[in-house]
Amino acid sequence: MAAAGWVRSEDQFLCSICLKVFTDPVCTPCGHNFCKSCIFECWDNNEIYQCPMCQKAFDPRPELYVNTFLSQMVAQFRLEAQHEPNISSSDQQAAKPGEVPCDVCTGTKLKALKSCLVCLTSYCQTHLEPHLTRSGLKRHQLIHPVENLDDRMCMKHDKPLELFCKTDHTCICHHCTYSDHRSHDVTPLKDEHEEQKPELKKTDAEIKQMIQERRLKIQEIQRSVELSKNAADTETAEGVEVYTGLMESVQRSLNRFKEEIQEKQRSTEKQAEDFIKELEQEICELEKRSTEVEQLSGSEDHLHFVQRFTCVKAAPPMKTWTEVSVRPPSYEGTVARAVSELEDKLTEDMKKVVKAELKRVQQYEVDLTLDPDTAHPRLVLSNDGKQVHDSDETKNLPDKPQRFSECVSIVAKQIFSSGRFYFQVQVKGKTDWTLGVAKESINRKLSITARPQDGYWTICLRNGSQYYAWSDPPARLSVQSGLQKVGVFVDYEEGLVSFYDLGSSVLIYSFIGCCFSDKLLPYFNPWPNDGGLNSAPLIITPVHTE
Known part of the structure; x- marks a missing residue:
């Protein structure tokens, strides 16, 4: 019985494009099934071949063949649907949350199999039986079970909404044609349904096309972001290289400036050290003479005194230090000259940068x-x-x-x-x-x-x-x-x-x-x-x- 119940579940055999039981079902590479004519028409009207269910794209267009196993199951379903046997309430399922319950059942509400647009009632298999056997009820229009059947009633006249007013683009009942919609262009809902059905496929194709266009736009935006990131990375790298070169130029200029100052200072210090060394040597020599003079001052040996004093007086003259001095070097203009040289160097570097920039902008x-x-x-x-x-x-x-x-x-x-x-x-x-x-x-x-x-x-x-x-x-x-x-x-x-x-x-x-x-x-x-x-x-x- 479970197998039979599963075979009779019509939802298992509905094409998601036409919403009808499969005709010549084919299977796409992604595993979804459609009527052969439906999927072919969908692909013939689009440049992109993709599954209407999961949107997976195929390139090139795949070859599709009728699914013989599913086709046999559909044929069996159609055959059993024509000779539906009575099923006891014990074999039917209770309505689950989200499913339409039978409006006739008392106590446990069973799952409805059909809704009648004339009776505005949903029926389980047992209570649906009169609509399948009695000649008067067979003419009622049965649809897949739906909730809120009261919404299908005219709020003004409490009659079924069976007509469509093309003038006001609204669903109406027969009584409306004698009042608010008199002389309007009115047609039965069934005829309007048949008229709008081809438009549904066109609308569906347009919606899918808009979806595809937006997905392509997302890809375009993502590519733009990636290109922007690459451009930013390139510009950053070039900028870092330029700034590094400029900083190196500034550092080299600073080092030269400091070296020039230090060299002048070293020269001054060397000159002072040489003067001090020479002065210290002369001081040492003069101290020797002073000691000898002190010794001669107390000598009573006339011969020794005269001989030694004559030697002391005959010593070579010492250097005159009156005009000798160590003058600090002049640093006037050193900073200005260094900055001017740096400016010239930076100007040349900037010209190279601007030349590179010009080549880029001239591309536009x-x-x-x-x-x-x-x-x-x-x-x-x-x-x-x-x-x-x-x-x-x-x-x-x-x-x-x-x-x-x-x-x-x-x-x-x-x-x-x-x-x-x-x-x-x-x-x-x-x-x-x-x-x-x-x-x-x-x-x-x-x-x-x-x-x-x-x-x-x-x-x-x-x-x-x-x-x-x-x-x-x-x-x-x-x-x-x-x-x-x-x-x-x-x-x-x-x-x-x-x-x-x-x-x-x-x-x-x-x-x-x-x-x-x-x-x-x-x-x-x-x-x-x-x-x-x-x-x-x-x-x-x-x-x-x-």
Whole structure:
């Protein structure tokens, strides 16, 4: 009897895709079973072949064959389902927590096998028998047992919800068609079910596709994190190497400085030791003479006195020490000279660092073209859109909304709202200019200072030698005279705008912590011609010419 009960358990033979008893069941490599047509249709509508149950992906698409053993069991189940015998209450199972109990049973509630949508009652095998044998009850619609059958009743008319109102997208009873849903587009639930069923597969496929897309997005994010970590490790290693080199340079400079001071001190000490040694030798000699003079002073031997005193007086003269002195060495300028040498060394090291950094940022070079529709009427553009200068003559041009009408400015056609980009501009021969990036939404009809609060991130040259970053307040820049070419690098997400002197490989200035909430445009202002003194153009140059 146990075996028979197991065979009659319909849940064992349901396809998870169509929710019906298997037709030509096939087994995927991961061990799950589906109708052959269901799994094939699922895979035909997707580029990824994966199990709908466990989401395991297969590559390439596996060959699936009908599971003959399971197919035979399904056939046996269908046969027995058509001739279900009566089963006594003692052979049936009591309803467990989470299972639907029979609504008719008194005392111990047995597990319901079916629910009737007409009677709104769930039945065990014994109490289901009339629905299987009596002609009037056979027409009732039986479904898998469900709870809360009262929810299938119309709350207003207390009648079964048998219709679907397409106008209001809600389930209704027959009485509703004569009241709130009169003249609405109404159809039987069964017909709506059949109509929506194909849509269910499409929705299921769309959901699975969205799941797959999100899993791929997770993988993409994880890869981005891994790339970020690798980049951080590389940058850290390079930074440690640079800082270690700089610290070693500082330490070497400090050691040389200390050695120079110590060498001067050692020389002074050696000179003093030599003087002291010589003085001590002379003192020893003079003490001998003093002793001999004392001895002669008491001698009454005239011959001995005269002979010895003559020898004492004939002794070589001693050195005159009046002008001899030990002067401390001069240390004036030693620190300044050492620091200057260190500065020169660090400058050379910094140039190497900036050159390496330039090579990295130049990988983000973009091909810019100046936008003539934004050019101030006095500006003259080259045919290739790479050069611009002021002509001192105002042309009669349409006053378009995007055209600058006060500042002799122009922006590029290219717009940036994410990522990184780099471009470089030749400024050779000019006495005044401003360049950088600006928000797309800047006011182009007013004469303003190109500051961040106005939507500009720029640097400029004034009067041929004065360089400024238009920060708040403006910052005077220490730039070597003869600046000929400027590199501009922007990292949108990092809020970074950096300017480089390409001739000396020096970082001129960086705007950091910028909050970009708008699209950015490369910005150029060649400034007035000034009677020909500032007639040289601003020229967008490619990296490969370096």
